[in-house]
Amino acid sequence: MGYCRFGGVLAVICAAAFIAGGGAQPLVPAIITFGDSSVDVGNNNYVHTIFKADYPPYGRDFASHQPTGRFCNGKLATDITADTLGFSTYPVAYLSPQATGKNLLIGANFASAASGYDDKTAMLSHAIPLSQQLEYYKEYQGKLASVAGSKKAASIIKDAVYIVGFGSSDFLQNYYINPYLNKVYTPDQYGSYLVSIFNSFIKDLYGLGARKIGVTSLPPLGCLPAARTLFGFHQSGCVGYINTNAQQFNKKVNSAAAGLKKQYPDLKLVVFDIFQPLYDLIKSPSSSGFVEAARGCCGTGTVETTVLLCNPKSPGTCSNATQYVFWDSVHPSEAANQVLADALITQGIDLIG
Template sequence: MINIGALVVLFAFLFLSCAYAQDTTTLVPAIITFGDSAVDVGNNDYLPTLFKADYPPYGRDFANHQPTGRFCNGKLATDFTADTLGFKTYAPAYLSPQASGKNLLIGANFASAASGYDENAATLNHAIPLSQQLSYFKEYQGKLAKVAGSKKAASIIKDALYVLSAGSSDFVQNYYVNPWINKVYSPDQYSSYLVGEFSSFVKDLYGLGARRLGVTSLPPLGCLPAARTIFGFHENGCVSRINTDAQGFNKKLNSAAASLQKQLPGLKIAIFDIYKPLYDLVQSPSKSGRQYFDLN
């Protein structure tokens, strides 16, 4: 998942735009990230939440072999993307002490595990809702202007690469386990609600200066170990009905993105389809040189 996500992010934006034309070796001045556990680099370490990655084996394959707050043994897709775009260090988790001074020049990460498009679910999980992530982004802009000066800060905000990864927690940790929702709304209705929240978020982010945005689709949720364990019953392999829900959401997401690009002048938005490559890996791991592939 990590390598696929990184390559999709990289090549999509190389096609969408030219290199960042300043005294730098990076192709964009900064990477600014919003979303959930797929891209959280440690914000949840500073929250009173159960969703943390501050203990082994998390981080065992990272540079210092210590937990970093990433929900991963090593690097995330956004880390590989930063590497390939020429960055020598990674944008810090905004709630961490590292998010200060010149470290802010290369961006910031506002993502929070167990967050998503559904604000209520994020609040219940004691994660950072997307609305609060946007508030932190506004705060970041003020700090950036003090460090870089107003003119350079405005240039960084305009030319930065923005990444949004959300939706998985909304379904797996909220919809499917919450009878107050799944007994009232069908998966299709809930998907429509989430995509509406996505559109509102993008419009707000655009209003704050973002112009190049990469958004991940949902992965094959029915292939996640948790989904297979809790909802698989006697079904072998992935849970087909949950994968169908993910595909339905992705279709709505693509339509919404196309509409937003028409509505908002200058916006370049790409939906990165991680569903198909990940599903193919689960079904045929030997094609990637593996005997087994798990989405955990």
């Protein structure tokens, strides 16, 4: 697949993935994903919500050059990570017709754009809430056992890598625009509420057999083009208080993760720092070969990635997304996702063993 193009530790991982089975054996048996639009590979195509990416120009730089439901011009950071680990195909969106039979052996993706730790976040957008993603996962376990047999299924569940990517929608699409929340709770209090849900969710996954879990931190939410438009009041640069709140939330998640690892000594739990690598890209795009970090390639405005903003007729959609840190008003381009994926795989070495 041409994924061994790194130096240092990444080259070692790639070589190991390639040698493990004549180039065909991934380093982990499966990848199982929960989360929001940062990791949704098409579940929202099958949900009655305005948050969809099943139309051009989404997917224009993907292998098929077709929209897949990914909120990107091409691959997500988790797709690139799967490449690096030696997967030749990607775990399917659980609600898609492809989520049957042997396709389930390499995992499944339960993520839904506009979902969050807080089920009420998803309900505002008619996305799949975290609680329902977990129910789908339980259903998946039964299907996996019927395909692989209970013994092999248990082995896959135990050795799979789990990706959990929530939180951005809780703040940007719920807390900051919902007076019922932001007039009653401080960002710190709401963050603590979300982290309590995170804590319970990881315990639930552990109880269901998960032992290798990677959780993404919040990105620099105040730097997203949508946040600049909505909350920046035309000031230049990122919205400082939103970034500060994101960093405070990330500290809480790291603290909770440390507590969980003490409670469950056989649990490998890594919090992936998305904030710093993306912030560095935004602050100094040219040092990584990017030109534009303040606007999305496709559509800029106040509403996240609905057909109102990034669509086939969007004026001024850029011709070369590799020069843009952001593909749309919220989501990184494939080129930026490559930078994030390199950081993810380096931070997540513990999950591979």
